[in-house]
Structures are given as structure tokens and as C-alpha cells.
Amino acid sequence: MEEQESPALAPAAPHSPDTMGMSAEDERAASPRDEEWPEAEKAEKLARGAALKWASGVFYRPEKLEGLGHYRSRETQRNSSIQSRLKSTVQSYLEGVSAGLEQLRSAAQEVQSVCQDLGAARWALLDSADHFQGLQQMRALVEKHVQLASVVQVLPQIFSVQEVFSHTLQLLHGQRLLEAHAELMMVEHLRDDILSQLHLRGLSSAQTTVLSYFSGLQQLNETLAKQLWDIVGSSLRLVREDPALFVTAVRIIEREEKIDDTLLLEATFLPPGRPKGWRQKFYHVLQDTITGARFRAAHVDAEGPGLARHLAALQKDIVSELRVVKDLMVQCVPAHYNILSVCTTTYHQALTSHLQEILREDLDKQGLFLLLEWALHVYHSPEMMGHPDLLPEVDVSALGPLMSPELVDQTERRYVVKVKASVLEWMQRTLEVEFKEWFREEEPETDHQGFFQSALPVIVMQMLNENIQVASLINDSLQQKVYNMALEELEAFLGRLREALVQCGKEHQQDRAVPKYYVSYLLAMLNNNLALSNSVSSLHPDTAHREVPASLRAALDRMQKKACQLLLEELLLDLQPLCLQLPSRKWLSGSQLVGSMCEVIDKYAKHFSRVRKPVFTLLLMETELLVASQYLRALMQRKMVCKSEEERGQLCDRLLQDTTQLRELFCGLGLDQSQQSLEAVFALRELICLKDPALLSLEVLGFITKYPDASDEHISTLLDLRGDVSKEVRHVVLEMMAQHPQVLPEGYRPIFSTILVPVPELPFCLRKGKCA
Known part of the structure; x- marks a missing residue:
């Protein structure tokens, strides 16, 4: 369309003809209006500017002026439509304002009427104030009449209180607990009502008289409570034989709980002895019964068999009683009591404390082992808390461990100490028996290949291995502790065995006929040492970590070296006369x-x-x-x-x-x-x-290169043995050795360093210096 041509093609029109045509008089005429309606003037200017911009964009070419009449008629119609809408809007606004003004006028008239009525009422009340004085006395008389009427109504009950006390006591003695409790509640309600009335009127002095009159209630409450707690204490037996009495006790406790809740909710007046809190007392008595019956024994046998019987009895009784609670007692109490959970928690906590008390005793290793096994394995097993008759209602997994990790670690260490003492004692006896075997009048036993041996390695390794395997039944931690202890004790045992060999060697030096088969038993000990060395790695439970510690390996090496040394000393005694x-x-x-x-x-x-x-x-x-x-x-x-x-x-x-x-x-x-x-x-x-002695220096150089531990003294002695070496040649050889010091290579087996040569006698010299 021609009207929509782009403004970019339109020339700028900073001075339109309409703008240039405005006279000074029109601007002066508009100035008062600008001062009065500045927003309208601003809007008009913006509108004129927009219109001029649009017109300059549409009519910037002469041929566009042909459509001027069309645009004029269209804008005239638009202005007429806008003016009609404006007139309609203003008319609607004026009609609303008129209705509002009419409503305000009506409201003002009504307010004025109300003010007049209030003033008349005020003057009427002031005129009749004197007549109300007589009504005050009437009100006091009415209140007094109501009080006297109430007293007259309760007088028969008040006079019968002592008789009710006696009857209630008879009911209690006859274990008619529900009837006794009903009468007791009636008397308590009467007393509490009287005390409440006195409390509201501030008559505190009269409350003492009322409490004295109803003093028998305290004895009745105590008697009833004693019977209730005796019943609760025997609940595990009663629910099996006749649960009616236990159910009665629970009903009475629930009645008292409802009364406590009502009085605490009102929170205006609490009678004496309230709240009784019998439900909490029920839990306390039940828990005390559980802990007192099983866990407050005067003394637990610290020896293994006695402790085993005690733990077995605990296991049997706890499972039996929890089955009674799950199958019978749960049906006798309200669901919100959570009686099975309460009993389970009580048994768990009581066992935790009981085990701690047992651990204060000086238990032997069997007792410590039984306690660890029972707490870590038996307690959670299907034979006890995981029993099929208790699942799934009984779940102790959320109650924490029966023994804390710290207590388990402490008990494991105590067990290791006991085992260590036992192992030490056993090894000492084994060593004593082995030492006596060395002095027998017969050779040591042999294996199927004819090698000398004794039962020592089998006894020692079997004892250590059994203790490690027993510890593995508890957990990996105890097994590792016992394994470390076993290696330490084996290392110490090797040291004592080495000392025993030294002692046997000393006795043999004094009399070579004792022991008779000295060499044979030394050889047997070498085989035993080799067997121990090969068996140590099998002690470790984990095949991936079967590495013999360096200290134990060193102890085995020292043991082997000592036995070899004693054998070589024996050989040397036979060789020395020949040498x-x-x-x-x-x-x-x-x-x-x-x-x-x-x-x-x-x-x-x-x-x-x-x-x-x-x-x-x-x-x-x-x-x-x-x-x-x-x-x-x-x-x-x-x-x-x-x-x-x-x-x-x-x-x-x-x-x-x-x-x-x-x-x-x-x-x-x-x-x-x-x-x-x-x-x-x-x-x-x-x-x-x-x-040729002159070539000795070269020959000696080759010799000391091959045997670097040969010293000057050794070479000098060898030169003396020849008998033809002059001082000059000797001096050259020794100088050559001094110029070529030797270092022992790694892995070299020294031979000359173990040989001592006699010191030569030096000739007399007049001058200072080295004598040739």
C-alpha cells in the first residue's frame, strides 16, 4: 500500500507548514491553559508532533495528495467515534458519582439518628442506677442459697465417707479391684469437687479440714497401688495362668491416666496426689521386674563352665519370656503401650549392663571367649533374639550392639593376655620336656625319610594354630590379635630354646659323654627349626598375607646359627688334635x-x-x-x-x-x-x-685381590714360611699392599679375617722408627 511506504524514504520535515503558520497570538492564548493544564498541553504537543510525522511520511510526494480527501473523511469518522465513546464514559462516571453522593447523604442521616437513641439510653440508665443497689444483695443471697443447696445434696455422701472407706478396703482385700476403684474414684471426685470450690473462693484454711476428713484416701490409694504393682510384677506368670487380674490392673491404670489427662488439660486446680502417673509406674515396675529377676544375681561364676551355664539359662529364659509377651501379654494391654518393644528394649539394656558387670570379674580365657561369642553371635542367632517364634515383631538391630566396640576391643585384649599366659606356660613345659629328651640314652626319633626330629614343632604349631582357629570363631579382629601374639610368643620361645641349647652345650663341654647323643639332638633341633620356619606362614588366616615377620625370621636364623655353631665346635674339638x-x-x-x-x-x-x-x-x-x-x-x-x-x-x-x-x-x-x-x-x-722372590709383589697383589680380607700380618707370615724373602722384598710387598687397599665385595665369605697370627718379636732398635 502507498500509505505504508518506509519512513526512511521520506525526507525530513523539521519545519512543517502548519507549524510555521502558528501565530504569536495563538501561542499567547495557549499560555494560560498551559499554566492551568500542563499535562493536556504536553499531550496536545505530542499528538501534533505524531500527526505531523505521519503526514510528512504519507504526503511527501505530490501524487500522494490525491488521497487527501479519503484520509480526511476517515479521520473525521474516527474522531466522531472517539468523542461518542468519551461522552458515554463521562456520562457513566457522573451517574456513579450521583449514586454515591445519595448513599452518603442517607448514611449521615442514619448516624445522626443512632446518636440520638444512644443519648436517650444513657439518660435512662443514669436515672435507674439507684434501683440496681438492691439487686446486689439479692445476688449474694442467691449464691449463698446455691451453695447451701449443694452442701445439702452432698451431705449424705460426706457422712458416708468413712463407711465407703471401710467397704473399699474390704473390696481391696477381696481383690475386687474394679469395684474398689469405682468407689475410690467417687470419694476422690467428692473431695476434689469440695477442694475446687474452696480454691475458687480463696478459702485455703478450710482445705486443711477437708484433707484431714478425707485422709483415709491416701491409705486406700497406697493399698490399691501396692496390689496393682504386685500384679504387674507377676504379669508374666499371670498372663499364662489367668490374665483377668492383669487386665483389671491395666484397666484401672488407664482410668487413672484419663483422669490425669483431664485435670492437666483444664490446668485450673490440681487435687493432692495428682497426677498419679500410674502408666509410667507400670513401665517402671515391669522393667524392674525383668531386670531384678534375671540380672541381679549376687555372683556369677568367673570360670568357664559356670559362666556357660549362666548364659545358657539367660538365653532360655529370655526367649521364653519374650514369647509370652508376644503371644499373650500384647493381647492384654492397649496397643499404644508397645509392650513387646518395651520388654525387648528392657532385656537388651539389662543384658548390656549385666555383661559389663560380669566383665568386672577376673574371668579366665574360656569365660572371656564365651562372653564374646554369646554377645556377638548367640544373641542375634535363631537360637535367641532371632528365634522364629519372635520374628518379625522382635527386632534388636535398631537397639545398638550388646557390647560397644570399645568394650569388645578391651575384652579381646584381655582374652589375648589370658591366652598368652596359657601359651607361655604350655611352651615352657614343652621346652622342659624337650630339654630332658636331649639327655636320653637313645637317639631322637626319625621321620619316614630317616631325618632326626622331635615332637616339638608339632606341639608348638598345633597349640598356636588351635588358638588362632578358636579366635576366628569370634571375629577377624580377635583372630588377628591372637595371630600377632602367637608370633611374638614363638619368637620368645625360640630365644629360650636357643638359651637351652647353649646350656646343653656348656654341660657337654664339661663332659663330652653327656649327653650321649649330643650331635644327633642338635641335628634334630635343626630339622625342628626348619619345620617351624616352614610352618609359620600357615598360621596366618589370610593366604595373601602369609609373610613371616622380619624379627621372627631373625630369631629362626639365630636359632639355626647357634645349633650349627655348636655342631662345628664339636667337630673342631675332634679336628684340633690333628691340626x-x-x-x-x-x-x-x-x-x-x-x-x-x-x-x-x-x-x-x-x-x-x-x-x-x-x-x-x-x-x-x-x-x-x-x-x-x-x-x-x-x-x-x-x-x-x-x-x-x-x-x-x-x-x-x-x-x-x-x-x-x-x-x-x-x-x-x-x-x-x-x-x-x-x-x-x-x-x-x-x-x-x-x-723368583722378586715377583712376589705381583703374586701377592693377585692374592689379596682374590682374598681382600688378608692383612699385612697374614702376608708377612706367609713370606716367613718361604724362608727366602729378604727385607727389601718384604718391604716392597707391604708397600704395594698399602698402595692397593682392598674393599670386601658384597657376598664375600671371609676366611683370613677369622685367623689370628702370632705377633712377631721386634728386634732391638737404637733409633726411633719402624724396625724392619
């Missing part, structure tokens, strides 16, 4: 000295074969090292010095023969040549066989 003959001229000439040594070694090797292979190999290696070190020690005792080259040749031949014979012996016994230390004798022989 004392080395070196000598007789030995150089072809003595059977080393042959005798081989016989001794072979004899001990046959004994060693009765021990299992890992230890047997260790014994062979230690024996070979002992023989090699003793052979070297004998050579370094400065007993012989070669006087000639021929004698040195004899010495080299003898060393070769002896060492070869010994090496072949140990190889035949199963010891590989690479594991032998006799190679040191072959290396020493090379030093002695060297033809």
Missing part, C-alpha cells in the same frame, strides 16, 4: 694326618645327612670353611720355616695333596667346588711355589 700337628717335618714326609682329618669329616658328614637338605648343604659349607680356616691357621702359627728350596718343594707338594684330598672329599659329599674355600690354600701354595 696341632700342622705343619711339621713328619707331615712333610708323608704323614696320614689329612687322611685322619677326612675320616673325622666323613663321620660328621654321615651325621649331617640326617638333617634336611637346605641345612645339610649349609653344614657342609660351614664345615669346609672351618677345615680350610683351621688348615690355614695351622700354617700361619710360625711353627716351621722352609730351610731350602727342596723343602719348599716338599711343602708345595704336601699342600697340593692335602688340598686335593680335602676338595675331593667335599665334592663327594655333595659340595660343589665353587662353594669351597679350600681354593685359598691353592692360592697360598702359589705364593710359596714361586721361584
